[in-house]
């Protein structure tokens with residue numbers, strides 16, 4: 559086998575391959591021999607890594623005749639894509655942790671795997687160590703999945719958790735997450751929601767057997783989440799989490815109109831199981847017609863947990879290679895359209911700084927009514943210059959809720975829209 563990349567994840571893969579060589583050989587039925595490791599800087603000292611294995615010529619490594627499995631933990635689109643394609647075209651099976659690539663151009667990789675009769679396994683790409691893709695791809699393939707909902711980015715969960723529990727600042731918490739090996743090479747991918755959106759696309763594609771790419775996912779990160787949002791959530795006995803939500807949208811005639819796939823911060827009650835997901839942990843609920851609700855929980859980021867998922871794939875693929883039978887391929891027959899966010903029904907929490915005078919509540923309520931948004935609860939707090947209205951809505955199309963907020967911003971009696979947050983998990 560060959561390894562591409564020897565960073566946070568790659569180093570752990572090498573360490574575990576060495577430490578568990580005997581057990582892995584027994585489980586596969588043959589030893590897993592590391593033929594080479596493609597790196598950018600071969601002079602760098604890497605503890606536990608034999609320097610004789612290092613090469614900067616990744617292209618030559620992936621096509622070597624003595625390599626039959628290639629593990630890619632470089633990340634990014636290129637050269638990862640070309641290397642994986644070259645590997646499959648020369649008869650190798652491949653394993654990758656690269657959600658960005660799978661969500662942007664998974665179709666090309668899956669087509670190559672099919673044409674070349676190669677395995678393409680990627681359990682590490684979503685929710686790190688948590689076995690989630692194999693259950694969707696295999697265990698639940700006979701069921702009808704309705705919804706996948708969860709926390710799939712460790713870095714942002716770590717930041718939000720530190721803000722909530724220790725009142726930490728955003729930048730300070732991000733630096734800690736980077737030092738712990740959770741963040742992507744460019745942490746913008748985490749905090750702007752790109753990483754979670756890529757994972758949501760992969761989950762939706764597997765769950766609904768329909769092509770979904772990152773471009774189909776509505777994405778909002780956590781950079782706009784303010785201390786006021788976190789404090790507002792606390793007052794509601796709730797917590798702010800970055801959620802990935804993939805839903806099958808019914809057509810009213812027993813079928814599906816399409817899928818809604820979105821990533822955004824949301825307020826969830828502290829009593830909800832997702833509220834207790836702390837630090838860089840991930841948790842995902844899968845709701846299927848016959849299985850009911852299933853919950854997957856565990857380490858979603860970090861070198862060793864991610865390497866665990868890579869090694870699981872490696873043993874599975876090595877067994878397939880030895881047996882001469884490839885594993886299951888992607889099936890995306892359903893061709894369901896990805897519906898726009900505006901059509902998706904959500905609920906909003908809105909905190910308004912208002913003038914403390916007669917008729918304010920009526921004026922605010924009128925804007926909700928004008929947009930056909932039903933109010934679930936209203937609370938007034940403070941007096942005079944500190945007067946605030948907190949409104950929680952019932953479900954309405956997201957476009958109607960966004961339009962309501964826009965009109966509230968223009969209302970003379972509203973001094974400021976202090977916080978707007980979607981609400982999930984307490985219906």
Ligand SMILES: NC(=O)C1=CN([C@@H]2O[C@H](COP(=O)(O)OP(=O)(O)OC[C@H]3O[C@@H](n4cnc5c(N)ncnc54)[C@H](O)[C@@H]3O)[C@@H](O)[C@H]2O)C=CC1
Pocket residue numbers: 562563564565566567568596597598599616630631632633634637655656657658682683684686739740741742743858859860861864
């Ligand atoms: N760190 C984590 O918690 C998780 C990471 N992943 C994914 O695993 C992959 C790797 O992530 P990390 O190890 O954290 O990143 P990293 O940045 O620590 O490691 C990537 C390594 O690849 C090397 N590299 C870049 N271009 C190369 C090239 N052309 N040839 C050879 N080496 C090259 C870099 O020098 C770096 O050492 C990414 O796709 C990431 O999204 C997935 C799940 C969790």
Ligand SMILES: N[C@@H](CC=O)C(=O)O
Pocket residue numbers: 683684685686710711712713714740741742748753858859860
């Ligand atoms: N950067 C990612 C790593 C795992 O996929 C995260 O923080 O979850």
Ligand code: NA
Pocket residue numbers: 681682683684685686687688689690691867
């Ligand atoms: Na996983």
